[in-house]
Every structure is written in C-alpha cells, then in structure tokens.
Amino acid sequence: MTERADAARNRQALLRAADALLNDHAPGHVSLDQVAAAAGVGKGTVFRRFGSRTGLFRELLAERAARLGAAMDSGPPPLGPGAPPGQRLLAFVDELALLAAENIRLIAAHERACAADPYSDPTYQRWHRHLHALIGELRPDGDADFLAHALLGGYDGELVRRMITAGGVARLRLAVRDLALRVAGVDHVA
Amino acid sequence: MTERADAARNRQALLRAADALLNDHAPGHVSLDQVAAAAGVGKGTVFRRFGSRTGLFRELLAERAARLGAAMDSGPPPLGPGAPPGQRLLAFVDELALLAAENIRLIAAHERACAADPYSDPTYQRWHRHLHALIGELRPDGDADFLAHALLGGYDGELVRRMITAGGVARLRLAVRDLALRVAGVDHVA
DNA sequence: CTTTAAAACGGACCGTCAGTCCGGATAGTA
DNA sequence: TACTATCCGGACTGACGGTCCGTTTTAAAG
Numbered sequence: 001m002t003e004r005a006d007a008a009r010n011r012q013a014l015l016r017a018a019d020a021l022l023n024d025h026a027p028g029h030v031s032l033d034q035v036a037a038a039a040g041v042g043k044g045t046v047f048r049r050f051g052s053r054t055g056l057f058r059e060l061l062a063e064r065a066a067r068l069g070a071a072m073d074s075g076p077p078p079l080g081p082g083a084p085p086g087q088r089l090l091a092f093v094d095e096l097a098l099l100a101a102e103n104i105r106l107i108a109a110h111e112r113a114c115a116a117d118p119y120s121d122p123t124y125q126r127w128h129r130h131l132h133a134l135i136g137e138l139r140p141d142g143d144a145d146f147l148a149h150a151l152l153g154g155y156d157g158e159l160v161r162r163m164i165t166a167g168g169v170a171r172l173r174l175a176v177r178d179l180a181l182r183v184a185g186v187d188h189v190a
Numbered sequence: 191m192t193e194r195a196d197a198a199r200n201r202q203a204l205l206r207a208a209d210a211l212l213n214d215h216a217p218g219h220v221s222l223d224q225v226a227a228a229a230g231v232g233k234g235t236v237f238r239r240f241g242s243r244t245g246l247f248r249e250l251l252a253e254r255a256a257r258l259g260a261a262m263d264s265g266p267p268p269l270g271p272g273a274p275p276g277q278r279l280l281a282f283v284d285e286l287a288l289l290a291a292e293n294i295r296l297i298a299a300h301e302r303a304c305a306a307d308p309y310s311d312p313t314y315q316r317w318h319r320h321l322h323a324l325i326g327e328l329r330p331d332g333d334a335d336f337l338a339h340a341l342l343g344g345y346d347g348e349l350v351r352r353m354i355t356a357g358g359v360a361r362l363r364l365a366v367r368d369l370a371l372r373v374a375g376v377d378h379v380a
Numbered sequence: 381c382t383t384t385a386a387a388a389c390g391g392a393c394c395g396t397c398a399g400t401c402c403g404g405a406t407a408g409t410a
Numbered sequence: 411t412a413c414t415a416t417c418c419g420g421a422c423t424g425a426c427g428g429t430c431c432g433t434t435t436t437a438a439a440g
Contacts, residue, residue, distance in 0.1 A: 194415095194416060194417065196416090196417065196418080197416080197417065197418095200417090200418085226419090226420090231418075231419075232418060232419030232420050233419075233420065233421095234417090234418065234419060234420070235417080235418060235419075238417070238418080
C-alpha cells in the first residue's frame with residue numbers, strides 16, 4: 001500500500017523544514033514544535049510520519065546518505081565492488097569525509113537525537129558493515145568490529161566541526177585517510 | 191575561603207547519591223530531582239554545588255579519574271614520566287580501558303550530560319593533551335590532535351559496553367592497544 | 381458524481397525535567 | 411550571645427517530547 005498524497009507531501013515538507021531550521025539554530029535547539037510550524041503542519045503529523053524525534057533525524061540522514069549508499073553497494077570502483085579492499089576503504093572514508101563536511105549540522109543533530117541507541121541507526125549500521133567487511137579482509141587478525149567503530153568515530157560531529165574550522169575539508173580528508181591506512185595496515189594497501 | 195562544613199557534606203552526599211542511582215537506572219534516566227531526593231537535600235543544592243547537570247557528571251568523572259591523572263603526571267613509569275613515549279602510550283590506553291570498564295554507566299551518563307560541549311570537559315582535555323603529546327613525539331608527521339581524539343573515541347560508552355558484553359575487559363584492552371599501536375606507528379614502539 | 385471508510389490532520393493536553401528564586405535556617409566569628 | 415555571610419529547600423517556570431481524539435481529506439468503489 002502506497003502513502004497517501006497528503007501524507008507524502010507533509011513528509012517532504014517536514015524534512016525540508018527540519019533541514020532549513022538546522023542551518024539557523026544550534027544542533028540541539030531545533031524543537032519538533034518548530035519543525036511542525038515551519039512545515040505548516042500540526043505537531044501530531046511529525047510523530048505520525050516519523051514516530052519520534054529520533055526517527056525524523058534518522059530519515060534526514062538516510063536521505064543525505066542515499067547516494068553514497070548506492071555508490072558503495074553497486075557503483076563503479078573504487079568505491080563500488082570490484083576494486084581491491086584497500087582502495088575501496090580509502091575511497092569510502094574519503095567520500096564519507098565529504099558527506100560529513102557538507103552536513104556537519106545534521107550530523108551533530110542526528111548524533112544527539114540518536115544518542116540513546118546510536119548503533120541501531122540503519123545508516124550507521126550500513127557504514128559499519130561496509131567497514132567491518134573491508135577491514136576483515138585486510139586484517140583477518142584484527143578486531144574488525146571495534147576498528148570499524150573506531151574509524152567511524154572520526155566522523156563525530158564536534159570533531160568534524162573542529163577539523164574543518166582549523167584546516168578545512170582537506171585536513172579532515174587527510175586525517176581520516178591516514179587513520180584508515182594505519183588501521184587497515186599500511187602494507188596491505190600500498 | 192574554604193567551603194562551609196554543611197556545603198562539603200552535601201557535596202559528598204550528592205556525588206554518592208548520583209553514583210548509586212547510576213547503578214539502578216538507565217544512563218539517561220537519572221534526573222536531578224532523584225539525585226537530590228536520594229541525597230536527602232533540596233534540588234537547589236544540586237545547582238548551587240555543581241551549577242548544572244553537566245557540572246555534576248563532570249565532577250563525578252573527575253573523581254574517578256583522579257588516580258589515573260596523578261599516576262600519569264607524576265607516577266612511576268611506564269605510565270608516568272620517564273619511560274619512552276611508546277610505552278607510556280600503551281600503559282595509558284591500557285589503564286584507561288580498565289577505568290572505562292569499571293565505570294561504564296558513569297561514562298555513558300557523562301557522555302550524554304556533556305554532549306553539548308564534550309571537548310571542554312577538563313578530564314577529557316587532560317586525556318587528550320596527554321595523548322596529543324605522546325602521539326606528537328611518536329609521529330611528528332601525523333595529525334596528532336585528530337589521532338588523539340580518534341583514540342579516545344574508542345572509549346565511547348556504548349562501544350565499551352558492547353565490547354565488554356561480548357569479550358570482556360580482555361577484548362577491550364587488546365582492541366585499544368592494537369589501535370594505539372597502529373595509530374602511533376608500530377615501528378617506533380616495538 | 382455520490383458514497384464511504386480508511387487514513388491523515390491539527391493542536392490542545394500531559395508528564396517530565398533542567399534550571400531559578402527567595403524566605404528561612406545555619407555555620408562560623410567577634 | 412549576637413551578627414552576618416553562606417547555604418538550604420522546594421515551590422515555580424518554561425520548554426519540550428510525546429499522546430489523544432474529534433474533524434477533515436483522500437481515493438476507491440458503486
């Protein structure tokens with residue numbers, strides 16, 4: 001069963017409104033009342049569509065991450081399947097750095113909204129699975145699960161903000177690339 | 191001017207009460223009203239002593255971290271000054287793993303209470319400065335600031351909880367040790 | 381073009397919680 | 411004992427996430 005027309009319209013309006021508000025307010029200071037008002041709908045609609053504050057921000061992040069997700073699952077190498085794992089890893093951390101840089105405020109807001117259960121976020125899980133698999137190939141001896149989480153820790157909202165403030169996107173890209181190389185074992189990659 | 195006797199007594203009572211409540215409730219579900227009630231004082235006292243929720247949890251963490259802080263600043267090697275940086279690094283991440291394992295709930299609660307400005311926490315800063323200096327010595331070429339944050343990311347509350355649930359403290363210690371070795375450059379350390 | 385029922389809507393309402401405020405109590409000093 | 415700076419308690423406020431239910435809209439069937 002497909003979503004009713006007004007429902008779909010309101011969903012979009014809410015996502016756009018939340019997005020817009022994120023640019024004008026501190027990450028933790030966007031209330032759902034504000035989002036509803038900005039979208040021109042009632043508050044109940046927010047919860048009917050997204051279930052909770054967490055749900056709203058998860059969906060917002062999922063939207064922004066959709067392109068990367070597709071590219072990494074079925075796009076051309078080196079990001080997509082086909083390239084050796086070391087190259088895929090580097091391509092991925094690099095793309096993720098760009099994504100994070102372009103969405104710092106969303107990431108910060110998402111982080112807080114999902115703080116109660118960060119690892120169950122679908123987007124995070126997807127990234128983690130990807131890294132887990134690649135690291136597992138590159139370093140069968142290491143704790144790939146932990147290392148994947150550690151790499152993703154490099155995209156923490158506040159950390160990204162600081163890196164970009166002092167050093168720009170270039171610094172962030174170099175830093176996560178270097179970390180990935182170290183974590184995965186530079187020998188296997190080079 | 192020193193703190194009045196009743197003030198000091200209440201400060202201790204509040205810290206003990208918060209500590210105790212942390213063991214019985216989910217990390218985000220300890221309200222300051224509860225803490226005040228459990229300590230047998232009024233709510234106003236909580237704010238007079240600690241300024242805010244954030245302040246309370248910062249002080250609680252500082253208390254638990256005091257011993258490690260002293261050992262790392264002026265204790266015997268390899269944790270304290272005197273040992274080569276690689277050994278100090280390993281000793282530190284190992285001790286921090288133990289500290290984290292013993293205080294999982296506090297760490298999770300602290301994380302949330304301080305989420306608005308995590309890097310300004312005195313304890314976090316102290317740890318970061320220490321790692322920053324050691325990594326800077328071991329890898330003058332790397333982004334020591336970023337790498338120090340990345341290492342500390344390995345002690346995220348939820349991550350620690352998962353590691354210990356599946357693998358115990360031993361797994362956590364091995365994992366952070368391995369990560370530190372990689373980050374610092376295994377050649378310099380071994 | 382009706383009819384109709386499921387689906388969606390809005391916004392008042394609720395419970396919780398961090399943080400404030402001030403009249404009253406108390407500790408330490410002279 | 412008298413005095414004052416300090417501290418105390420807990421009622422109060424404002425904000426926010428989440429719920430509820432009477433009303434409206436959609437869209438499919440007749």
